[in-house]
Amino acid sequence: MAEKMHDTPMLDELESGPWPSFVTGLKRLAAQEDKPYADMMKDLLGQLELSYNTRMGYWKGGAVSVFGYGGGVIPRFSEVADKYPASSEFHTLRIMPSPGMHYDTKTLRKLCDIWEEYGSGLIALHGQSGDIMMQGCTSENVQKSFDEINKLGFDMGGAGPAVRTSASCVGMARCEHACYDTQVAHISCVNSVLDDMHRPALPYKFKFKFSACANDCTNSIHRSDCSVIGTWADDIQVDQEAFKQIVADRGRKEIIDQVIAMCPTRALSLNDNDTLDVDNSSCVKCMHCINVCTKALSPGKKRGATICVGGKRSLKIGDLMGTVVVPFLPLETEEDYEALVELGENIIEFFAENALEHERCGEMIARIGLPNFLEGLGIEVDPNMIIHPRISSYVRIDGDEWEEEVGKWNQRKAVAAE
Numbered sequence: 001m002a003e004k005m006h007d008t009p010m011l012d013e014l015e016s017g018p019w020p021s022f023v024t025g026l027k028r029l030a031a032q033e034d035k036p037y038a039d040m041m042k043d044l045l046g047q048l049e050l051s052y053n054t055r056m057g058y059w060k061g062g063a064v065s066v067f068g069y070g071g072g073v074i075p076r077f078s079e080v081a082d083k084y085p086a087s088s089e090f091h092t093l094r095i096m097p098s099p100g101m102h103y104d105t106k107t108l109r110k111l112c113d114i115w116e117e118y119g120s121g122l123i124a125l126h127g128q129s130g131d132i133m134m135q136g137c138t139s140e141n142v143q144k145s146f147d148e149i150n151k152l153g154f155d156m157g158g159a160g161p162a163v164r165t166s167a168s169c170v171g172m173a174r175c176e177h178a179c180y181d182t183q184v185a186h187i188s189c190v191n192s193v194l195d196d197m198h199r200p201a202l203p204y205k206f207k208f209k210f211s212a213c214a215n216d217c218t219n220s221i222h223r224s225d226c227s228v229i230g231t232w233a234d235d236i237q238v239d240q241e242a243f244k245q246i247v248a249d250r251g252r253k254e255i256i257d258q259v260i261a262m263c264p265t266r267a268l269s270l271n272d273n274d275t276l277d278v279d280n281s282s283c284v285k286c287m288h289c290i291n292v293c294t295k296a297l298s299p300g301k302k303r304g305a306t307i308c309v310g311g312k313r314s315l316k317i318g319d320l321m322g323t324v325v326v327p328f329l330p331l332e333t334e335e336d337y338e339a340l341v342e343l344g345e346n347i348i349e350f351f352a353e354n355a356l357e358h359e360r361c362g363e364m365i366a367r368i369g370l371p372n373f374l375e376g377l378g379i380e381v382d383p384n385m386i387i388h389p390r391i392s393s394y395v396r397i398d399g400d401e402w403e404e405e406v407g408k409w410n411q412r413k414a415v416a417a418e
């Protein structure tokens, strides 16, 4: 017998605001009486209303997985299954997205069809980890639905103490600011550590995120343990004629207020003839001037990425931004991408061997000290390393031995460049 719709006065309140409510979506699924998930969604709404009333959560974990994988399914069993039997099991399958989150509509329709047949019809594109979240599935249907999703070419994402599903921005596919190919970097890094994603065996979770420029559209700097952010090592490219046109269209005052004065390092100056001078040695590659004068300015030609490690908000020791451990890694040739993959593997290996149980990479670095982390990875200390974006280097650049230290560093760089 079909379940009745429960009274949900508190959830109904959530539909009264100006924004679309998730409650409306859940009710829409519950109202589809001809679908196998209608009862599940009715009872889900009932349990949710109960949670809002009692301010208690009623989901508990358990062990549910698919053959060959140790993670990727988030099991959810209801503690109030006697009252809401149809939603007694409401597991989530984490499915890895395509890099850059590109899909064709045919694929999206197929994913929807699979989930209408085996799940609740409820899909989140995308969860906080970047996954396609197929939410609401019974234990019996977990394997069946994954087999169908797998046939479409998708793989299970990460869950538990594992390498987690990665996210990458749209990158070179559509963005003129992209300084490297996020899709290639994403797929190469993930494929090289797939075992650590499918079979959770790390001290705690580890996330990569890939942004092709410092706008950091994946928020990688504070949402990943290894953040790969596109940047450039030479001069900003300036099309002076296009810049003059922007000044003509928007007026000198607006350009001074919104471009020149907003440069955090005062690296820009507007000439009397409306052309632009850039002091590239002072530029910290924040992207502001490029964002607001897109037609006239673009990143330099020598492109690559800055690698930051240990970001996450919030950790047990507070919020951490990723620390710069590689100021500039060129990412143009196949060998460059292989170097990135190798660095990622080394960081995970070091993390696996040195982190304590339930300790994220940033916490491990804070505990053992950055010099030990760098030494473990065989990375030379570099004055361009910083602990926060846009602050001074943590490498001391004063004192009596300054000249001597600079000399040594330049010598090491010269040897590395040969």
Ligand code: SF4
Binding pocket: 262, 263, 264, 265, 266, 267, 268, 278, 282, 283, 284, 285, 286, 287, 288, 289, 290
């Ligand atoms: Fe200034 Fe940022 Fe433009 Fe560099 S990218 S010149 S720091 S506004």
